[in-house]
Amino acid sequence: xxxxxxxxxxxxxxxxxxxxxxxxxxxxxxxxxxxxxxxxxxxxxxxxxxxxxxxxxxxxxxxxxxxxxxxxxxxxxxxxxxxxxxxxxxxxxxxxxxxxxxxxxxxxxxxxxxxxxxxxxxxxxxxxxxxxxxxxxxxxxxxxxxxxxxxxxxxxxxxxxxxxxxxxxxxxxxxxxxxxxxxxxxxxxxxxxxxxxxxxxxxxxxxxxxxxxxxxxxxxxxxxxxxxxxxxxxxxxxxxxxxxxxxxxxxxxxxxxxxxxxxxxxxxxxxxxxxxxxxxxxxxxxxxxxxxxxxxxxxxxxxxxxxxxxxxxxxxxxxxxxxxxxxxxxxxxxxxxxxxxxxxxxxxxxxxxxxxxxxxxxxxxxxxxxxxxxxxxxxxxxxxxxxxxxxxxxxxxxxxxxxxxxxxxxxxxxxxxxxxxxxxxxxxxxxxxxxxxxxxxxxxxxxxxxxxxxxxxxxxxxxxxxxxxxxxxxxxxxxxxxxxxx
Amino acid sequence: xxxxxxxxxxxxxxxxxxxxxxxxxxxxxxxxxxxxxxxxxxxxxxxxxxxxxxxxxxxxxxxxxxxxxxxxxxxxxxxxxxxxxxxxxxxxxxxxxxxxxxxxxxxxxxxxxxxxxxxxxxxxxxxxxxxxx
Numbered sequence: 379x380x381x382x383x384x385x386x387x388x389x390x391x392x393x394x395x396x397x398x399x400x401x402x403x404x405x406x407x408x409x410x411x412x413x414x415x416x417x418x419x420x421x422x423x424x425x426x427x428x429x430x431x432x433x434x435x436x437x438x439x440x441x442x443x444x445x446x447x448x449x450x451x452x453x454x455x456x457x458x459x460x461x462x463x464x465x466x467x468x469x470x471x472x473x474x475x476x477x478x479x480x481x482x483x484x485x486x487x488x489x490x491x492x493x494x495x496x497x498x499x500x501x502x503x504x505x506x507x508x509x510x511x512x513x514x515x516x517x518x519x520x521x522x523x524x525x526x527x528x529x530x531x532x533x534x535x536x537x538x539x540x541x542x543x544x545x546x547x548x549x550x551x552x553x554x555x556x557x558x559x560x561x562x563x564x565x566x567x568x569x570x571x572x573x574x575x576x577x578x579x580x581x582x583x584x585x586x587x588x589x590x591x592x593x594x595x596x597x598x599x600x601x602x603x604x605x606x607x608x609x610x611x612x613x614x615x616x617x618x619x620x621x622x623x624x625x626x627x628x629x630x631x632x633x634x635x636x637x638x639x640x641x642x643x644x645x646x647x648x649x650x651x652x653x654x655x656x657x658x659x660x661x662x663x664x665x666x667x668x669x670x671x672x673x674x675x676x677x678x679x680x681x682x683x684x685x686x687x688x689x690x691x692x693x694x695x696x697x698x699x700x701x702x703x704x705x706x707x708x709x710x711x712x713x714x715x716x717x718x719x720x721x722x723x724x725x726x727x728x729x730x731x732x733x734x735x736x737x738x739x740x741x742x743x744x745x746x747x748x749x750x751x752x753x754x755x756x757x758x759x760x761x762x763x764x765x766x767x768x769x770x771x772x773x774x775x776x777x778x779x780x781x782x783x784x785x786x787x788x789x790x791x792x793x794x795x796x797x798x799x800x801x802x803x804x805x806x807x808x809x810x811x812x813x814x815x816x817x818x819x820x821x822x823x824x825x826x827x828x829x830x831x832x833x834x835x836x837x838x839x840x841x842x843x844x845x846x847x848x849x850x851x852x853x854x855x856x857x858x859x860x861x862x863x864x
Numbered sequence: 865x866x867x868x869x870x871x872x873x874x875x876x877x878x879x880x881x882x883x884x885x886x887x888x889x890x891x892x893x894x895x896x897x898x899x900x901x902x903x904x905x906x907x908x909x910x911x912x913x914x915x916x917x918x919x920x921x922x923x924x925x926x927x928x929x930x931x932x933x934x935x936x937x938x939x940x941x942x943x944x945x946x947x948x949x950x951x952x953x954x955x956x957x958x959x960x961x962x963x964x965x966x967x968x969x970x971x972x973x974x975x976x977x978x979x980x981x982x983x984x985x986x987x988x989x990x991x992x993x994x995x996x997x
Contacts, residue, residue, distance in 0.1 A: 425892065533878050751964070
């Protein structure tokens with residue numbers, strides 16, 4: 379039995395690098411410091427749902443084949459395709475992504491990563507407006523106003539608050555952990571009162587308890603010293619429950635709220651009473667808090683990139699932060715989802731010049747989101763083969779796109795059996811990146827961190843990088859044979 | 865009065881259960897239970913005359929799917945339903961990409977009706993019925 383310290387968690391964009399694993403007989407048996415998802419990954423990787431052998435579809439059923447046969451079949455599909463798509467990449471290492479770029483260039487396909495359905499719009503806006511950002515370390519030590527807009531860190535990045543923002547002990551800013559305890563206690567007693575009222579235990583309840591809960595103005599905690607946490611969302615999330623102030627926006631109306639805040643911090647008066655369901659006086663208080671802080675940070679999530687306005691929402695969020703920098707110091711950061719989706723953008727950029735949706739079909743890289751994005755290619759039914767790696771588009775793309783994806787030959791490389799693999803034509807089981815193979819991954823603030831290999835992969839299972847390299851070699855062989863024959 | 869149908873706004877997104885389920889394995893029971901459900905406002909559920917864990921049929925202009933209705937525990941969210949990311953949500957999500965490659969996964973207009981007699985399909989059954997694979 380051995381204990382491995384400082385393991386980087388390969389789950390979300392937080393890349394927590396303080397995980398402690400206990401390994402016994404080449405198996406992870408205990409996880410310390412991790413969140414629920416981290417624990418599920420480190421203990422679930424060896425689950426019964428894992429495939430151990432490459433599979434090929436024969437008579438509409440997936441059957442086990444040898445690795446060589448599967449590699450040859452995959453290479454044949456890609457070498458003969460006219461306009462293949464190569465998609466995924468967010469849950470694998472930069473080393474594998476690098477081979478992916480080479481492979482896509484070789485087959486003249488389209489390289490795209492999961493940011494197309496995640497923070498792709500954010501990238502478009504950054505390219506237009508720029509981004510005033512920083513590292514998570516700076517936020518941890520200095521930020522006294524933390525805003526999460528359209529994201530729920532408690533559910534999607536469970537340790538983000540605890541490691542980098544409100545509940546972390548920074549050098550210049552203290553943790554707001556006590557405030558959290560008070561809020562939890564208050565919320566528990568509120569529930570008790572409600573339950574007592576419902577059961578009729580309290581005979582003459584005071585009037586304020588009988589009123590239905592409506593959105594209220596900023597609570598007194600907004601005026602307190604130290605770290606403040608504001609959550610803006612369309613529904614009360616888990617994170618919203620522990621915020622100092624929760625602002626509920628009507629769905630698809632974030633753009634209006636941000637423009638209103640921009641006007642307010644420039645001391646303009648608004649001639650409406652409410653913006654997206656929020657009274658203007660509440661927004662004024664928020665604008666005040668933004669201007670008054672020493673160093674603020676705006677984290678934004680898919681609530682902005684996926685709802686109406688899409689990349690225009692990010693444009694205005696970045697512009698808001700730019701405006702705020704005229705009055706105080708403020709930064710903005712996207713909450714990147716998968717652990718190496720940032721790396722996928724970084725690798726694609728340094729290899730081809732573009733972060734995603736890179737089209738190599740003309741022999742040189744071309745980038746035109748809306749045309750070369752995988753989603754649009756699938757909806758226009760243009761691709762004639764696909765390689766999907768370290769992602770599950772069948773579970774995450776709209777139905778129309780998946781319909782075309784599965785109609786054409788589909789190669790899947792993934793450690794787990796997932797919806798895409800179930801519908802694939804060639805399926806490769808791969809080693810788990812960050813558990814069975816090391817590598818590099820980029821945190822959401824673009825800090826590269828090493829991933830550790832803690833156990834050996836099952837016999838015969840290759841890594842993403844090895845599988846891609848072998849497919850690439852086979853593609854080159856097939857192409858050279860074709861050239862000779864002609 | 866019980867209504868037959870309710871017009872709502874459909875949101876999709878992450879939940880901690882979906883995160884735990886997807887890491888446990890996409891064909892696991894945990895994942896199935898975490899993503900084949902739909903958070904609904906308690907008041908809206910009353911309007912439709914349904915209880916917790918009743919199956920409902922959610923329809924958009926892109927299709928319809930049967931999911932399990934669960935009362936949203938945190939606050940009132942009238943007119944909003946929330947289905948975690950997964951194959952069930954994507955059957956009905958909008959595929960309009962606004963020419964930037966990003967479909968509208970949040971804020972899609974939808975209709976909800978009770979469907980206690982319609983079965984909740986498993987992942988394999990769902991893929992078979994939607995894509996024939």
